[in-house]
Amino acid sequence: MSTAVAEKEIVELNEQVEDSLKTKLEVEIRKDVMQSILKRLDRSREKNGVLPIKQGIYIFFDEEKIVGRAMNGDFTTEVVVAKDKKNFDILDGTSGGAVFMDPKLVSMVNSLPRKNIKLSINGGDAVLSAGRSKFELKILDHLEYPAIFNELGGVEIKVHPDVLRAMYRNTTYATSTNEVRPFLTGVNHKLVDRHLVLAATDAHRLAQMRYELDKDFEEVSKIVPAPSLNEVQKQLDDTVSSVTLHIKDKEVIYVFSNGVTIRSRVIDHNFPDTDRLVPEDCVTEVSFLAGDLQSLVKRAMLVDQENSVKLLIRAEDRQMRMVSREADKSGFEEDVVPLRGQGKDIRIGFNIRYLMDALSHYDAEEQIKLQFISFMKPFLIRTENGDDRNLDLILPVQLPDKDAKDAVVTIDNFKADIQIDLVEDEKPE
Structure with a gap:
C-alpha cells in the first residue's frame, strides 16, 4: 500500500470518527414547554464575560427528560422537565443537545405559529421550525459547556415560597451596588437560635427579617449576592409549592x-454586626397606614428624588409635616395626621428615596410605625402588630436649620385634612 493511499484512509477514518461524534438529533416539543424553559433560563445567562459560551443557553434531551441550564458570575439556573406523553418526543436519535448562542432565541420561539415545534441538531448547526417557518441557528457543542456538580448537602432548611419571597423582597432593596465593599452587595443569611435571620445594608440603611424554623440547626452565616436573590424571587411563581x-x-x-x-x-467575607445599629428604645413614635405614607412620599419626590426631606413631628398632638426643597427652585410641604402618636417632639432629616424604598414592600392597608431616638440617630420602620425584630432602619442627614437641635418643635398653621367617613357617621332622622 502506497503512502498516499494510507494517508487518504487515515483522513477518511478521522472524518468518520468526527462525524460519529457530532450530535444528530431531531425533537418535536410543545411550544409552551419550550417557552417555559427559555423564560426561566434567559435572565440567567452571562451578558458579558470571559467565556462566550456562558452567554448561551444549554439544552439537552434524552428519553426521560429535558435539562436546561444558564449561568453567570453569580448563579446558575437549571430546569429539568420530565418526559410525559405530551410534552416532547425524540424523532431521530436517542439523546443530545446544544448550547444556543443567539440572543433572540426566545423571540424566535415565541414567533413560531404552531403549538408544536421541531428542533433539529446536526453538529454545529440547528434548525428550529414550525409549519413553513424555519430559523437556522449556530450552536456550540453541549460538551463544552461548564459542568456543574449535582451534590446538594450542606445545612438543609425548608421555607414556604411565600415566606421566602417576602423575606427577599423586604431585604434586597437595602443592598449596596458599590463593588468597593462587595460584602455589602448581598444579603446575609444567618442561622441562629432556631431562626433564619436575613440582613442587608449599604451603610446608609438596614433591612432585617427573621423567620422561625421548626428545629435547631448548625449556626452558619453566608452572604448571598443580591442578583441571585432577585432571580430566586422571579422563579417563585404559582408553580412552586415548596x-x-x-x-x-x-x-x-x-x-x-x-x-x-x-x-x-x-x-467570602464576614458580614458586619448590624444588631448594634438597632436601638433598644425610642422616644417618639407615630403610626400610619403604609399606603397613606407612600402617597405622601411620592408627592414629595415630585420635587426632589435624591436629596433630603425634613420631618417635623409633634407626636402627642398627632401632627406631622413633611418639607422638601430643591435648592433655589420648587418646594413641597404637607401636613398629615398620624393614626397614633406618643413621645417627644422631633425634627429630623433623611434621604427621601431611602424612605420610599423601605415603604414600597409594605401593603397599603398595613399599619406601620416610625420610631425615633433623636435627630442624630437612625430611625426605624416596623409593622404595628408584627415581630419587632423585622425592621427597616434609615440613617438621618444633617439639617441645615439653625434650630435643628431645639427641643421645641413648632408647626405653624397646621393644615392636615381630618376626613370623616360620611357613610358610617350618617345618622337617620
Missing part, C-alpha cells in the same frame, strides 16, 4: 418543587 435551601461553604442551593434549581455563589 423550596429547600442547602447552605454550603461555597454556595447556597435553592431546590424548587417544579424542577428548577438555582446555585448561587457566596461572598
